[in-house]
Amino acid sequence: MDNVGIMRCAIYARYSTNMQRAASIEDQVRQCRGYAAQHEGYEIAEEYVRFDKALTGATVKGRDSLSFLLDAAKREPRPFDVVLVDDTSRLARNTEDSLRTVAIFKFNNVAVVSVSQGIDSRQKSARQLLTLNAMIDEQYIVGVADKVHRGQEGRVLQGLVAGGRCHGYRNVPIEDPTKMAKYGRPAVVGVRAEIDEEQAAVIVRIFEMCADGMSLSQIAKTLNAEGVVSPQLSRNRNQRSWGTSSIREMLYNERYRGVLVWNRTQKVRNPETGKKVSRPRPASEWKRVDVPEWRIVSEELWKRAHDSYAERKRNFSALTTKSGVSKASTSKYLFSGLLVCGECGANLVIVSGDGKRAYKKYGCPSHRYRGTCTNGVMIRLDRLEEQLLHYIESEILTNEMAAYTVGRFEQELNKRLSEMVAQSEDYKSAADNLRRERDGIRAKAERIVTAISEAGHSTMLLKSLADAEEKIATLEARIEAHRPPDVKHAVAEVREYAYKSIFDMKSLFRGVIQKAKVKLAQHIKELRLTPKQRDGEWVYEVTGEWELLPENKCVILLVARDGVEPPTRGFSVRCSTN
Numbered sequence: 279m280d281n282v283g284i285m286r287c288a289i290y291a292r293y294s295t296n297m298q299r300a301a302s303i304e305d306q307v308r309q310c311r312g313y314a315a316q317h318e319g320y321e322i323a324e325e326y327v328r329f330d331k332a333l334t335g336a337t338v339k340g341r342d343s344l345s346f347l348l349d350a351a352k353r354e355p356r357p358f359d360v361v362l363v364d365d366t367s368r369l370a371r372n373t374e375d376s377l378r379t380v381a382i383f384k385f386n387n388v389a390v391v392s393v394s395q396g397i398d399s400r401q402k403s404a405r406q407l408l409t410l411n412a413m414i415d416e417q418y419i420v421g422v423a424d425k426v427h428r429g430q431e432g433r434v435l436q437g438l439v440a441g442g443r444c445h446g447y448r449n450v451p452i453e454d455p456t457k458m459a460k461y462g463r464p465a466v467v468g469v470r471a472e473i474d475e476e477q478a479a480v481i482v483r484i485f486e487m488c489a490d491g492m493s494l495s496q497i498a499k500t501l502n503a504e505g506v507v508s509p510q511l512s513r514n515r516n517q518r519s520w521g522t523s524s525i526r527e528m529l530y531n532e533r534y535r536g537v538l539v540w541n542r543t544q545k546v547r548n549p550e551t552g553k554k555v556s557r558p559r560p561a562s563e564w565k566r567v568d569v570p571e572w573r574i575v576s577e578e579l580w581k582r583a584h585d586s587y588a589e590r591k592r593n594f595s596a597l598t599t600k601s602g603v604s605k606a607s608t609s610k611y612l613f614s615g616l617l618v619c620g621e622c623g624a625n626l627v628i629v630s631g632d633g634k635r636a637y638k639k640y641g642c643p644s645h646r647y648r649g650t651c652t653n654g655v656m657i658r659l660d661r662l663e664e665q666l667l668h669y670i671e672s673e674i675l676t677n678e679m680a681a682y683t684v685g686r687f688e689q690e691l692n693k694r695l696s697e698m699v700a701q702s703e704d705y706k707s708a709a710d711n712l713r714r715e716r717d718g719i720r721a722k723a724e725r726i727v728t729a730i731s732e733a734g735h736s737t738m739l740l741k742s743l744a745d746a747e748e749k750i751a752t753l754e755a756r757i758e759a760h761r762p763p764d765v766k767h768a769v770a771e772v773r774e775y776a777y778k779s780i781f782d783m784k785s786l787f788r789g790v791i792q793k794a795k796v797k798l799a800q801h802i803k804e805l806r807l808t809p810k811q812r813d814g815e816w817v818y819e820v821t822g823e824w825e826l827l828p829e830n831k832c833v834i835l836l837v838a839r840d841g842v843e844p845p846t847r848g849f850s851v852r853c854s855t856n
């Protein structure tokens with residue numbers, strides 16, 4: 279904007295084979311050039327037409343051309359005023375990254391325009407629109423991740439080992455003699471786990487000792503004293519001995535009862551490092567398959583050992599939970615970990631109530647347990663969740679937002695439809711060819727039948743008739759496979775998906791806590807609760823960053839009404855002497 283009326287445009291394009299909308303670099307750049315041509319004063323800064331190839335885009339790390347443009351935007355004077363992209367999914371494949379990228383350009387007074395979606399970062403609603411678009415793009419990534427996962431599932435179902443070694447079993451390679459690998463050896467197509475009798479005997483003994491009431495450390499000591507070989511440890515630990523954790527792990531390893539459990543973890547990309555890390559999945563999503571040939575421990579022994587272990591744990595926890603709060607007990611609530619004391623910055627935790635005889639209440643732990651914070655206002659868990667959810671539903675997941683999302687999905691729908699029309703043309707001609715071939719063979723089969731009726735059957739005639747019939751069956755199957763895609767069905771599917779994804783956001787918050795927590799954490803950084811007095815009533819003023827709101831800040835008032843308590847003297851005295 280330094281030259282009056284002239285907008286110098288950079289273009290950024292990205293191609294990745296695993297993108298749903300795999301527009302080529304050339305197509306993307308053409309789209310952007312077309313946009314510039316339609317807008318007066320828009321000029322392409324040719325040396326800033328850049329692209330990245332074949333990166334998955336799940337993270338912005340390692341995307342050289344994008345980094346180049348970001349660096350260039352920071353220069354003084356800046357070399358361009360606008361960055362044109364075909365689609366926001368070119369910038370990043372997750373909400374955080376694309377918002378951050380746009381924010382950096384914006385900070386340097388460079389606008390970002392996504393040409394095919396018509397979003398201009400100078401628009402008032404740009405932030406909301408970008409968030410929604412990025413969320414839709416994320417759905418695609420989730421879809422791809424699902425497919426990768428399904429491949430693994432298939433392998434597991436074939437009875438192959440999904441990875442790693444396990445004490446009690448030997449991994450035996452499965453060879454395919456029809457395929458040859460290097461050095462003339464058959465190719466290894468998988469690995470099968472076989473029971474190692476010697477190790478299996480030790481596992482049975484561990485379960486028996488546990489069933490007999492021995493503690494984990496007693497079992498470990500016994501095995502170490504006897505010099506029994508322990509499971510192989512990770513490479514950085516050179517000492518091989520039995521410990522309580524490895525024994526506990528074995529007690530819970532369902533492979534020993536002939537059950538393979540998988541889907542226990544999932545790979546999630548760390549937005550900062552770009553690396554994938556493993557996260558546990560909730561037990562409800564675990565999958566099991568019986569593999570009887572893996573059983574080492576009888577069902578009866580498994581049950582006896584677990585009953586005995588559970589009973590000892592119950593007795594143990596009865597002794598320990600009476601004193602102090604357990605941090606883990608707060609982690610199963612929707613907003614825990616996001617709530618911060620406005621006075622001292624500590625994470626708010628459940629400070630009172632067990633949920634049965636008394637309501638659970640959030641409060642500041644620095645006040646309650648250490649007496650180092652003046653914030654003594656408590657708020658009931660249910661009231662806090664209800665009020666915050668109500669706010670999210672009424673202010674963020676509005677009809678306007680829903681309408682926009684449906685609009686975006688309809689765009690997708692149209693693209694998908696034209697793809698399908700093109701595809702069905704191809705299918706139609708392929709199917710016509712197959713039909714012609716089939717009709718030819720049918721005619722031949724009829725001639726054979728006529729020949730048989732006139733000249734009597736011969737082995738040769740019968741054989742060629744059978745061959746012809748087999749060919750016809752094969753062709754029928756191929757014609758069936760080339761049936762044009764069912765457009766009507768697809769439309770219904772996409773539409774349903776559109777509406778579902780909107781309502782998913784709503785139901786998510788009312789549904790599975792673990793899932794909702796992940797979503798909340800993605801869109802809310804932290805919620806700062808500051809105690810305020812209003813009309814003689816205690817309220818919590820909530821401030822925080824909500825990505826879906828037009829401004830970064832919002833203030834909600836939560837009626838606390840659940841009392842104020844003085845710091846507990848006993849705790850503060852004990853803490854100060856420690």
Ligand SMILES: [Zn+2]
Binds near residue numbers: 620645
């Ligand atoms: Zn505090």
